[in-house]
Amino acid sequence: MRHLTLADEIVVLMLDDSVGELKPAVMPVANVAIMGGVLMELSLMGRLDSDLQALFAVDTTPTGDSLLDDVLSQIATSTVPHPSTWWIETLSRNRAELPEQILERLATAGILRREDRRFLWFFSTRAYPPVSGQEEQEALARLTEVLFNNQTPAPRDTLLLGLAAATGALEKILSDHAMAQAAPRIADIVRLEEIGRAVSTVAGLIWDTQGPATIIA
């Protein structure tokens, strides 16, 4: 199976499988989650590092992933240090094409399939239902493991939980009651990673102004 980046995984988790589109409810924070996933992946790949004041490039060697390399280049050439929250806000703003970009590459990888749909004779849309759903199930299984086995999570799973919590994607595995019970552990885990906290902060500001979802941390 192709290795999915965290940006790929959060798009898979934000997808409404039955219609092959991102859930309308997640759209306000979709770009924030995707860009957060990109920064997280670059951090795990040893290209970025951060502290409480700034996010910065530590290795500008291209990764071979065009989306990741574009972001890495922008951060590496910045002459002014900025915190992770600033980069997430800036890089996710005015990027309406970003979700489609990830959906397209997931379709090219054979994880989603393209379905062109036409309505009212002349309007057409493209949907991306999953081929097998295996990737989503695998991601949800990892999140379930992190939440319920009470052990120290691996960095990648910690970061994925941060994205899932910020977008409300955890509703796929947790009822409202279970979400309330798990909230303290989710918050504790999300805190562990600086970029996870940054995604949570930026998404929280958006939800504060655009209406609530069941968001934690």
Place this chain on the structure above:
Amino acid sequence: MDITSHIEAGLATLTLDGRLDFATSRVLEKAAADILDGGTHRILIDMAAVPYVSSAGLRAILVAAKAAQATGGGIAIHGLQPMVADVFITSGFGQIVILAETGAEARDRLLAGKAA
């Protein structure tokens, strides 16, 4: 970063000197992995001479703590400088490792097996 390692009576002590960031985090990861692979599962880390810790540095500690806990052991850290302590507190690392003021307290809590 310089790391010195000492193992005695089932307890490993790592003394760090220098910045713990992306460039040095793998040195710590390897030092901790070597100790765990050698059969010692409790690690005491003296960070009194560490003036800076980045996200990559924290992640190295997270990885080491996960590996130590998987074998029934754990990690205790002491001597944090104020700015470094801020990083640990903001990140909630007190839930992952034992954070203590002194080496003696860290050692006692680690040997007692008390949760972080």
